[in-house]
Amino acid sequence: MAKTKSAFVCTECGAEYRKWQGQCSSCQEWNTLSEVRLAPSRPGAATATPAGRAGYAGALSREVVDLANVDLSEVPRLSSTFEEFDRVLGGGLVPGSAVLLGGNPGAGKSTLLLQTAAKLAQAHRVFYVTGEESLSQVAMRAHRLQLPVAGLKMLAETSVETILAVAERERPEILVIDSIQTMQLEDIASAPGGVAQVRESAAVLTRFAKQSHTVLLLVGHVTKDGTLAGPKVLEHMIDASLLLEGGADSRFRTLRGQKNRFGAVNELGVFAMLEHGLKEVKNPSAIFLSRSEALAPGSLVMVVWEGTRPLLVEVQALLDESALGNPRRVAVGLDPNRLAMLLAVLHRHGGLFTGDQDVFLNVVGGVKVLETSADLAVLLAVVSSLQGRALPRELVVFGEVGLSGEIRPVPSGQERIVEAAKHGFTRAIVPRANAPKRAPEGMEVVGVEKLADALEAL
Template sequence: MAKAKSAFVCAECGAEYRKWQGQCTSCREWNTLSEVRLAPPRPGAAPSASGGRSGYAGGVSRDVTDLSAVDLTEVPRLSSTFGEFDRVLGGGLVPGSAVLLGGHPGAGKSTLLLQTACKLAQERPSLYVTGEESLSQVAMRAHRLQLPTQGLKMLAETSVETILGVAERERPEVLIIDSIQTMHLEDIASAPGGVAQVRESAAALTRFAKQSNTVLLLVGHVTKDGSLAGPKVLEHMIDASLLLEGGADSRFRTLRGQKNRFGAVNELGVFAMLEHGMKEVKNPSAIFLSRSEEQASGSLVMVVWEGTRPILVEVQALLDDSPLGNPRRIAVGLDGNRLSMLLAVLHKHGGLFTGDQDVFLNVVGGVKVLETSADLAVLLAVVSSLQNRSLPRELVVFGEVGLSGEIRPVPSGQERIVEAAKHGFTRAIVPRGNAPKTSPAGMEVVAVDKLADALEAL
């Protein structure tokens, strides 16, 4: 018998090596290489272009196409029956696409996809494959959520060869795999969930989706730091990567697009986890602005841009005398390193010292703010808590703060101001570069150039 060949694959970037080494030279990560046994070549398989031979394989010629001659007809999309889900996907499900949905245990991945599958099955053939639960468990969840169960084909299986055989026979338009970490191929000599099994199983399922024009939805697990488990090459195979965020202590879930070949990246969809499953929130600003009637210092509303729409969220700051020699800087929903930088700018260009204060920052609602338009609102909330003076409830703020104390404009400033005006805000402090020529009715816009100007405007 021929000796089985093996390779060492990096779990972070997917790079392959002949022998084990401590550090991956591609991504510079340590102790990420694991041994993968390579499957022997199948009899009669055509040699590939990556096997050291010419791309002209099997005597089949490939025609090239001029870019100007490519058909620009818009790709038809299927509605997932959830408007927020369709928004994150860029308008709906694309036939022949592979979508990876990740999230922590209990976030609602299986619930969201089961609701989607049951509703889609009423109009088009759908197949739901579960590798983690039995059919009775899935049926009990569907009954508890009061979902229509007629028409949805179910399969409890972990063998990719068997799944592909059933899919060839049933010809579904939507194929859901829950989850990719439980799938395995017979040719791969490793346990399910390993680097080789996850990579090759996803490759086989994605290849079937492309060839049969099937919508493929994969459920993926995440690691402790919130990144998708498995090799990084998995994220390159699929067309869209979505992350469902939200803890068990909150009834709201946010669906964020991390990669999308058919739409905008960093688009955000908001859902509420209720007794009968996931329900989309069509006006996220309304739930994130449920403020108490009593005015408190350190509370301020800012306008952030998520994907293709503005969202109003509240940021809260709390400053207290620190008993420690090294005061704490804790930010929930914001970048902690950027908070330290902004506090230095406040001291240098605002004349306010916070070196002896513990600084706690929180974005209400569990939203993670990834853009720099929250800088000015963070600093003004810190000043409000430091001086123990509450800010007006009708005030809204956005703008990026530079290291020299200047207030820089941010994208889509006009749309942010209009969104704030819709929710009843009457005063806005914005960068001068975002000041509109004509302010919305009932809105006073204060344009500032420097941090000192913003502090004076308060």
């Protein structure tokens, strides 16, 4: 019998080594090498690489063409039947694209794709492959969600070879794989979910989608850190990487685009988990602005930019005298390191000391704010809680704060102000460079250049 060989593969970048070492030489990460078993080569057998696999060999195009002669006609898209889903995708599903949908257990990944597949099956050929559940379990969920199930082709299988054989016979327009961690190739000796199996299975499925112009939707698991499980090279293979966020105790789910070759990244879609599945929220600012009637110190509304639209969210700050030698700095929905930096700026350029205070910060609704336009709102909310004075309900704030106390402009300032005016806000504190020459009717816009100017404007 042929001797079984093994290799060590980096889970971050996919680099392979003949023996184990502590640090990956390619990505410089530590303790990321895991051992995978390699099947012995057989004469005439197809290799595990997608380029050499029988039936799927060859590049996408063998003809060399001049770039100026490439057809620029826009690729037609398929609507997912969800406007929020289409927004994150950049306008809809592109034929021949591979989309990876990740999220925590219970976030609603399978529910979202089952709803999408069932509705698309009424007008398109949809092939749904489940490797984690039985067909009866999927049927019971579809019945509970009251979905139209006629026309939706189902298969419970984990063998990639079998799936591709059935797909070539069915010729679907949309292929759903739930999930990529359960798929396996016969030529790969490692168990399903391993680095080699996930990488090679995704590569073969993606090549099939490119050559057959099939929309490929993959479900992916996430690690305890919230990143997609499997080798990092998996995210480089696919065209779009989406993350469905939201805990089991939260009613709302946010779908964020982390990579998209056909649209904007960091686009945000909001869904509500109801009895009959996920329902899109077309005006997310309205649900994030459901504030209490009583005014409270530390509460302020800011305007952040998510993808291609402004979003109004409430930020809350709570300061309490610390009994510890090292006061706590807790930020939920924001970067804790940036909070510590902003508190130092507030002390140096605002004259307010928070070194003896525990600082707690929270973005209402479970939204994660990734941009720096929330800096000014965070500082003003901290000042409000520190002074014990509530800010006006009709006030909205945005702007980036520099280390020297200057208020820097942010992109799409005019659109943010217009969005705030639509929701009834009458006063805005913004960077002076973002202040419009003519403010929207009924709104007072105060442009500031320094942190001291913003504190005075309160």
